[in-house]
Amino acid sequence: MASVNIAVHHVTRVEGHGNIVVNARNGVLEECRLEIVETPRFFEAMLRGRPYTQASHITSRICGICAVGHATASLRATENALGIEPSEQTVLLRKLNFHGEIIDSHVLHVYMLVAPDMFGVGSVIPLVKIAPEAVMRALRIKKLAGDLCATIGGRHTHPIAMAVGGFTHFPTAAELKELRARLVEARVDMDETVKLAKTLPWPQFKRETEYVALRKEDEYAFIDGTITTTDGGKYAPADYRKVTNERMVPHSTAKHTAHKRESYMVGALARFNINYDKLHPRAQTAAAELGLQPICTNPYLNTAAQVVEMVHSVEDAIRIIDELLERGIRPEPLPPFPGRGGEGVGACEVPRGTLFHNYQIGDDGKVSGANCIIPTGQNLANIEADMRALVPQILDRPQEEIRQLLEMLVRAYDPCISCSVHFLDVRFV
């Protein structure tokens, strides 16, 4: 019977540092865990005492990849706490900005982090020799996504124009038209991306899983919605703790979450499984090309679901720009502080899954308490559950291949471990 002993320190090509530990003796799995090596930091403490207008700017700096996602969840939490309703134009601009970040993050993951595994090379640098046109395409898509975010958010990487109740900077019609033309051109690159994804040798593995995502009846949800699970739960964002049920585990400084099972999954595959019917027809066609249909229980295909979402985001961004151009962009003033505080939750589907921000704001307009639950934190328990199911199925393979499949599994979740260091729940008294 096979015995394996695998310890991968600092899994490469994930954001941050994580270790995989797997030990099996005589065909029996004895140890199987994903360790988060960074110690918890109390990020929330940074918000305490700060004016509500600063919260989104501070939290958008948590992560260079999810800056728009953190800012948007933060703004929604603040607006819900203060009873501020963003205008239709604000909602449209935020959705457009969000699509930019979804495309930006997914293209990086698909091409730079996952594709090298599939081509059997160590990183994107040697991939340049094998498939230079694919890497150039990835950079082209990334540039478009970055320019989209900069046009709406006011700056590359960090969206300074996003504010509570609105924007402080507005794109011109000419800028929107230029973006629209580039998005239409990008359809060719999307088609090529689907073609590439179709040729990649996705590992075969299935495990029944509970999937969790926000859902809206009128669109594929990225901002707001009802927390929905494939095991039958529906919750308002304010009740997020009924889904996340955070708990400490001995081997990780990050908390684990569980709903109806020992774990659940968030991210592109969860959204695809729950909201397939809301995808743009072109995205549904892309899914069919990739042989992807709900409910898909192969976590490796989270990356394929990201390809489908990129197609959707390009199409929906074009639609939103058309709507904005038709309405005409009008500068709108920001709403004043309503004079009293409150508590609010903001929920968004950021590239890696559902993100929650929860703030208490005092009558002085200062943040008095804050909690943040990030997608990677919610996926940790599920990655381990996948590893426990996968390892016995592949124990007869060479150790190097087992290690590779485990690393690819962790990467498929696109984990942002550098974020998961600061999502402990802190209550300020």
Add this chain to the structure above:
Amino acid sequence: MREILIVGLGNPLQGDDGVGCRAIEALERCELPPDVEATDGGTPGIGLIHLLEGRRRAILIDAAEMGRPPGAIRRFRPDEVALTGSAGRFSLHRTAVADALALAAALDIPLPEIVFYGVQPGRIGWGEELSPQVAAAIPQLVAMIMAEIGCGRPEAPDAARNSAL
């Protein structure tokens, strides 16, 4: 697009890692020539390529582990250092900068002439405060960069002393 770009890199929530962003804040208060743009680049990852593309010169300000006392400033060019973090005497802790430059080189993407201003961090970890030595280095850093773009006096004597530590 302005010909010369000054980019501050780093995460301002991670202590001294944010020195680049804080230097940009200080530079934004200075009078910059019309062909110079200063931007807080944050943690752009591979996106750094797109920030740099099309410029003639770029000045990158970042926290750099150089085995020196906290706050020490050193000017260097990419080819003077190993940016990978293990092999060379210098290492930029955020390897994404190295990845971005390596990828641009592999793809023959023309990049501007690049100069780094590395600042030795004292403390990296969640928190917005710079350590006192790094905060104290910012005026010198700004003076050196203003000299780099042809404004103000050449390198201030105390800055030169600090960089030679």
